[in-house]
Structure formats: C-alpha cells, structure tokens
Amino acid sequence: MRKRWIAAGVAAVALAGGAAWYTGMFKERANATQASNGEGSVELAAYPDRVYWGDTHLHTDNSVDAFGFGVRIGPEEALRFARGDKVTSTTGREAQLARPLDFLVIADHSDALGATKRLMNAPSVLVRDPTLKRWQEMLRAGGDDSVRAVAELIDAAANDEIPEAMRDPEANRQATQDIWQEHLRIVDLFNEPGKFTAFAGFEWTLMPDGNNLHRVVMFRDGAPTIGDTLPYPGLDGEVEGLWDYLAAYEESTGGGALAIPHNSNLSNGIMFEMRGPDGQPMSEDYASKRARWEPVVEVTQIKGDSESHPFLSPNDEFAGYGVWGWELGNLPMNERATPDMYGGSYVREALKRGLSIEQRLGVNPYRFGLIGSTDSHTALATADEDNFFGKHTGNEPKAERAMRGQNLGTRQGRFGWHYLASGYAAAWARGNTRAEIFDAFKRREVYATTGSRMSVRVFGGFDFGENSFGTDWVENGYANGVPMGGVLDDRGSAPSFVIEALKDPEGANLDRVQVVKGWVDASGQTQERVFDVVWADQENRAAVGSKVPAIGSTVDESKASYTNDIGAAQLRTVWSDPEYREGQRAFYYVRVIEIPTPRWVLFDAIMFDLTLPDEVVKVVQERAYTSPIWLLPKSDDA
C-alpha cells in the first residue's frame, strides 16, 4: 500500500511538471505561428504590386492513390522542390524547378489518409478482407501492379465498393491524426514569410456515382490555430457538410479556410447545376454558402482544362483546349458523358448560370475567380512542358507513357498524351505571406495559366480612357476601378477595362488578348461572346469580320522548338464594351493566348526517340484566364 502511495506521489509531481511544460510549449507555439503566418514581420507593398506563383493542389505519399501509384516521397521533399531545391523523384531521377514557386498547398486526400502506405506495411495475417489482401500483394509487388491496385481502388470508391475495413473513419482516426499533425508541423517549418508560403490543406474527395465533386481545402493558419481540427472525410458526404465544417472551423478557432472545386470536366454535369443537390430549385441558403466558401475554382490542371467546350461555345475557335479524352465521361468512366451534361461541367457556362440564378434568387452561387494547379501525384509541382513529371509516378518520364491507355479510364479512350502539363495559380498580393495570398484568393484577385508565367492585369471601371496608361496606371486602376475578381455597379454607361498582358520572361510571345463576356439577355437567356481586344502585329493582321486571323506557327516538331519571331512581348489596351445595355447582368474575364509552342509529348519524342501518331496533339497555344469582373444592374443596390 505504501508503495502505491509513493508511486502516485512521483507520478503527480511528474504530471504537474509535464503540464507546466505542455502549457509553456503551447504558448511558444502560438507565438511561433503569428511569426510564421507573417503577420507584422514582412513589409507589405501599398497595393498588390507583384504576382506570386503557386500550386494549390499537390499530392504526396500520404495520399491513398499517390502512394499506390508508386510515389515514395512526402511533404518535406514536395516543399523543398517547390521552393527550388533539387530533389530525387521516386523513380530516381533528379528533379528541380528552373524557377521556384512562391507558394504551395499540399492537398492529400482526407479519406484514408496514409491508408495505402499502412496497408502495404500491415502484417498480412491481419488483412482478412480478400480485396484488401489482393491489393496489398499488388502494392508490395510495386510498379504496374501497384498502379493497377490503385486504379481498382478508385473504381471501388467511385462505385461505393471500398471494403469496410478501409473506409471506417473511426478505424482510421489515430493514423489520420498522426499524419495530419506531422503535415501541419512540416508545413509550418517550411513557411518562410516574405520568401515562400506553405499552406496546410487537404483534398475532399466526394464522388457520387463516379462523378467528380472534389474540392481542395486550404487553411489560412498554422498548426497552433488549426490545433485539434482534423481533415474532413468526403466519400459519403454532402457538400453542405463540408461548408458547415469550414464554418465551424472559422468560428471555433478564429482562423480562415476556403474550398476550391476542381475537375468539373469529370463531373458529368453535376459540379455546376442549376438546381440544388436535392433536385429542387436551388435555395438561397445553398447559393450564399457556396459563394462564401468557394471563392475560386481550379479551371485547368493535369486531368484536363474546364474553361469551355466547343459544344457550348461553337463560335469560339479557342474553346476546347485540353478536353481531349476527358470529355468522354466521368472520372472512372462508369458513365459516358452526353452533350446535355457539358453545361454543368465547364466553367464559362457556370459563370453564365450564376448570373441567371442570381436574377431569380438575388444571390450568385457561382461568383468565383479562376486559378490553375497541377493535381500532380508525384509530390513534384511542375507544369512546365519541358519538365513534365506526369500525373503520377506510373507516368514519370519514360518512353511508353504518351501512348499508354490510362487505367483511370479503364482503357476507354483515355491515353497518356491527354494529360496536360498544366497549370499554375497566380495571385496579386502585397507580399508573400499566408495572410496576403489567402486573402487574394478570397477577393478573387487571382488568375489561372496553363503553365506559362505570363503577367496579366485588369481593372474595370467607368472613368478609364485612352490615357489610362500613365506612369501611375496601376495605382490609378485601384483608385478608380476594381481589379480582377471585383464587382461593378451599373452607372448607366458602358464599363471600360484597362488590360495589360506581359509574356512569360522565359517563355513564348503573346498572340492576342481577348475579353470573354457572358450576360443575361432581355428574354432571360444567357449569352456569351469572345472579343479580340488587342493582338500582335495589329497593323498587318486586320480582323476579318469579327475574327482576327491565326498567327501562324514557328514550331519545329522535330526539335521541339519554337522562336519568338512572331507575336508580341506585351499587349495592352483600354477596351469598352460596345454591346453594353443598361440593366444587363454580365461578367467579363480576360483570356490571353500565347503563340503556338511544343507540348511535352514532343520533348518525350526526342528524349526517347518516338514516332507519335497523327491523332496526338503536339502543338498548343498556352493561355491565361483571369477571374471575371461582374457588372450588376442598379436594381441590385436596393
């Protein structure tokens, strides 16, 4: 009995000491977070004077599919690579970015975080489920077997057939918590205010019937604020559950979080529906929550581009970039797409639908800005054509990757060459900190590119004219108008836009700058029109009717090279809407088109001495899409 008392005494003292130690640590961490969030420690510009480049959608070995596809490098390597260090890829190739990124969101799938890694390492006698057992063997075999195991796993997820042992969130709880805390720790460690911003995040992988409703969740805060919050599981969820989770997070911690939908092109029309998810007319509550929590959409990435489809935009000769293969159906191809689905799958149509819903409800659920990102599953964020590390480790550079059938489409018309080396997120911000870049996303002062780093500025207003390009034109733009992502109230006269595009300093010249306008006409129908507003060699390249002729091409396919003998380094104009009607509800976004350049498949063709069949798209015109500026009728002010 006495022994017991002594032991208890020792324990009590030790515990008290431990508690003091713990509280001390907590305080220190809280201070560390304020510093690591860059609030106060970084000098900020008076207005967003620089564009920062990033990827908000990168997977590492903690993602259930990425690990299965074979990646064996994790968040730390991912962060080192993004900030410019040389790392060794899973397949043993050295990889480095010619130009580092300014920010990165590591977005591993919240469902079964780390599960394939655990399944492979689990003692086989304890794996009873026959499916899991087979997958474990395939994972251990590695290489193509491993890739096939994950293709089966994604199919199972899409068809709601994931074995119970793997999907039970309680069973995965402890593992998730360990991996998540480690994720937060590493992200904080690599976040360097003013130099490189590392965001905590995860991917929420909702996929009813195989239709892609995935979102990336991005936090404004570091580990001390995020604290006990765990990533939100997605497979069985509903999108309103995710928004409630985000709201609860902000309320309980005072932090910030947002969600970024992506791959609407693989949703078979359900990403941007006119109705609510219950099939009833969309409610005001749903519309305002969506507008609040999803301020930007990822419009372009490795699994295709979702700006528009030729079926929806027959008069736009640049529509349909990177829809090859992806337009055929949903993610696992368990349902083919039909053209009536495209409206809910592509972003331009969603922006138009938003106007129409707003006319009825008074709230626009689809008032979102645009970004690009990679969705790379290699832990390497690259969107460069000449440095493309593929969608996943199974298609890192090697000879057969371009023509291989892709199991994600269970060999139904999707091939390696359909993958795009795309894209990046560009943010106009006052400095490179979590707070500044997150807030740029919130106010939609962001744009998407398909991989090149052109710089694009837009201001919309009513007082801009011919002489709006003085030395202080950017300051003037902020003072007398709104930047991309902003909203204008109709003043009874046509809005004008100050637009400037500068080429990627290491890349190709620019072909043209366009304004894409969408509006609701007097009869309530949505309309769209693409205006060429300024282009290279304008003196010699006159518009025929309303179309500017194609710029031609300098690409030498045999060398995967091009020259900047055509196109312009800079294009700028002040453009006023010639079709303005008072009271019209409209949006305007800018699309910048580069001159033709070789795709990654041509670099592969040289590296591996390949002859590519005719159907392979080898040359493209890369582009940037800005967030829109909206014009609201006066009646909305009331």
Add this chain to the structure above:
Amino acid sequence: MTLEERARQWVREPLVHFLLGGLLIFALFAWRGEETDPASRLIDVDRETQAQIALQFERTVQRPPTDSELDGLIEQWVREEVLYREALRLGLDAGDPVVRRRLAKKMDFLAASSAEAVEPSDSELEEWFAANAARYADKSTASFDQVWFAQAPDTDAVTAQLQSAGEDWRSVGEPVSLPAVVEERQLQAVGAQFGTAFADELAAMEVGNAWSGPVRSGLGWHMVRLRARKSESIPALADIRQRVTNDWRLATAQSREDQAYALLRDAYTVEIDR
C-alpha cells in the same frame, strides 16, 4: 562552475530529459498498473476515457457526439480494447513489423520531444548559426533604374534622350508594368520578373550613375542604370532568428534521437551471423 550553472547544465542535458521521460512512464505504469495489465479481464471505461473518446469525435465533425453516438463510440472502444488485450495475450505484438516500428518511433519521439519544447539560449543559437552560416547566405542583390522598349532602340539617340530628360527619365521608354525603380532586389527575383538573361547582365554590369544598354531581357530591351550591387552576404541572426531556431530544433531533435539511441545501444551486444 557554480551550483546554479551546474544545475542549468543538467536541465539542458538530453540524457536527463530522457531519464525523466522514462521515469514518468514508469510512474504511470506503477500507478495504474492493475488497470492496464493486459492479463486483467476488467475494463473500466472511466470518465476521463469517455471524455477523450468524445473529444476525438468532436475534432473530426466539429460537434460533440449525441448520447447514442457516444454509446456507439464507447462500444467500439471496448471492442478494440478487448481485441487489443487478447492480441497481447496471444503475443501478436511480437514479430509484427508495424507494431515494432510504431513502438520504436515512440521511443524516438520521446527522445526528440524534449527538443521541441526547449528554446535555445542566445549563445547556443549563435554557435550553431556560425557553424551553419553558409546555408543562410543571402544571394546578391541589385538596385537599378530601367526603361523598356519593345524593339531595340538606337543606343546613341536614346542615351542622349535620357541625359537631357534628367529627372524625367521615366518618360523616355515605352509604358509597361515593370517597375522603373528597383531597390535591393535579389538577382534571383529580378530573374523571375525580367528573365534570367537580364539578371545575368546585371551581375556583370558596371555600377555607376551612367545609363547603359540596351540590355536584352525576356520581355524586350532596356536601358539600365545600375546604382548599386551587393554581393552575397550573411544576414544578421536577429533578422532570421525564427528560421534558424526552426532548423536548430530539427537538428537538435535529430541529434537527441541519435544520442538516446547510442546510450541504449551501448547496453546491447549484437551478433550478426556471417
């Protein structure tokens, strides 16, 4: 060495932390011995355990569980506990690579966790910073003025224009949204905005108050006045203290794991059959 100094040294000693950690665990086991004994067939789901279970749930779904949900969770917890104890009884923990790795990881964590909490002293940090200074070297910076032209301008004409413009030099080039005046920007950042070829030119150019060029960039042509250039320098510790502390902590955690392991390893004789 005064007693106080000696005590302070002891407080910093990783071995002491390690032993204290071990003592803590020992004490905990001694205190609650009977209850967590895997041989026992009594499972007591006390209030504290229930609170922990409820908290876990709350962390995931951001609300406390309902009574029936909590009952379900407790039932699940009990099931896990029963199976866990039976697994121990059957010796399933032995020879299981995952259990083995997990426990080993916990030992590492115990050794490293003391480093997580400790704030390095100034002298400790300074010493470490001095030894690792190279990795904090700031890259070269340049301060310059520039005007831009889409096509190569006539050098003599544009130089004359710039000279006669004086303070008004900004009006000489064509309008572009590149900064006309750049202060102490790292050459790498200059390269990101103007192209690396331009940054390379700046690295080689003569510093002074004269305009030179035209210099070609990824965006066109520039007349440049390179006012100052600083070569690579080591920043003051005070300016990057947070970053250095992070790195020190990572390195310290690593070395404490190694030290703790070395200590334990010494007590073992390892024979590897050849």
